[in-house]
Amino acid sequence: MLNRRHIRIKVMQSLYAFKGHESDDLAKDEKFLMHSLDGMLDLYFSILALLTELHKKSKNYNEKLQKKLLGSDSDRNPNTKFQDNLLLNIISDNKMLQEVISKRKLNFWDLDFEYVDILFKDIKNSKLYEDYISNPETDLKTDKKFIIDIYTEIIAPNDKLYDYFEDKKLTWVDDFPVVNTVLLKVLGKIKLTSPETKLIPDLYKDEDDKEFAKELFKKTILNNSKFAEEISKKTTNWDTERLASLDGLLLKMALCEFQKFPSIPHKVTINEYLEIAKEYSTPKSSLFINGILDKIVKEYQSKALHPKTGRGLM
Template sequence: MLTRRQIRVKVMQCIYALTLSHDESLEKQKKFLRVSIENTYTLYLLVLSLLMELHKMEENFIRLSSKKYLNENGEKYPNKEKFLNNAVLKQMVTNSLLQNELDKKKLNNWDLHQDYVKIVFNEIKKSELFEQYMLNGAHSYEEDKNLIASLFKEVIAPNERIYEYFEDDKLTWVDDIPLVNTFVLKQLRKVNEEYSQSFFLPKLLKDTDDMVFADQLLTKTLLNNKKFEEEIQIKTPNWDKDRIADIDAILLKMAICELTGFSSIPERVTINEYLEIAKEYSTPKSSIFINGILDKLVKEYRINGKLKKTGRGLL
């Protein structure tokens, strides 16, 4: 679920938080990193549980609308329970593994914030996607899947109130929201009738090496902070230390750490990764600045033997 680039971003966030707080506790930052990574999965589960909560709200709506004085739209739809019986939604709400995971983590957020669920529910009901789906008397798994994926992409994911809720809940989720939404959409498009219940519970990290990488990148960068800072200053003699943006300085230190401390990661991969992160998280010219510094350092490291890379794909 999390790629190496996203892991690098989380390490960057930890170091930036340390820079602002001036808290030099390595153990505290390592704990913050682990929690930040784990919270990405919590956000993923909350997004899925929102879909499940929408199904529950539709169930209540159908029950209430069966009373004549609340029966507003039922008559115009060939099957007023079509959305309630949507196959993909039912796969989620009947998924015992998913429900157990939500219970284990005590993720009852939507029970406590039904107003947010209602906002999304009403937006869905007003959407053209929902109207066309309900007016179509035919029924198929593919139609059900396409509806949920489309509603998620066009109605749920862009909802500003839901975004604000997640943003207020946990600061690190600001960067996780696009990642999680993209992943959920991929899952909704890939799910099929023969799915395993574990389909909606993917691994957060590809393997244990990813967590080791995250931990070592944070630790080595922080422990060698002064040394990396001096290397950057040597390569930027005309720049005052305070003129270099905090994020640029952090990304440069992390890149130097990877180049010299992670022999299995190709130098080209390291440079490309940090240039892409700089484009997204720093100033418009940051990637050019960072590229220039790293290019000088790589040439120097090759000459003095500090660039010791092993394995495949290092050309």
């Protein structure tokens, strides 16, 4: 589910919130980092729980129409294409997924049903819904496209839902774009023959990625003074405010990778932090960071310091 950039962003956020010192016990802060990373899975599963509740809502809505004493012909024979949606049925019928949602106590939509009602109403009133129910096609491809479209255009951009997630867990605000990308990718690959585990991604690609998160966090903190001193020597023409900001933190994390992670190429590290700076820092941050890191790498290479190891590394 997480790639290395997502991990770096989470480490950056945890380091930014870190209030301790190099000599402090890092166990508590490391636990916060791992909990924050795991929280991305909670957000992912809570969104699938929301889709399950929207599916349930469509069934209940049609049942109420059919039971209306003075209902019209259209009420007695409602369009059931939404409740028959193949992707929604795959999600709702996935016992393994529903057990995970229940175990993690993420099925909170029963209590906060008003958000389900709001989204269901928005979906019903949309042009996407109108086009969908009038489309004679009933295959998985058509049904997946509809769910992905309403999620992208109606559910994810909903301000009330965004505020709700922010109130539920503060870290979810930053996680939302990443989780949305993962969710849409997973849903897009679902087939009728897919195993139940297809909807339950692993948080990390492998154990190395999990260890990378822990080590990057700890080693950046434990070498904070050393990295700060090295950076200051290369930034005599830059103001201290910039170094005290997020830019300074990103530089320290990059130095940590240069010195403490010999298998990660310099180029990979630089590119990753430039992209993070573009997204999270100031417009000029990437230029500043690129200039400093390029200067440091050239010095390391000229003095044969902190060599990289492995095939194709530079």
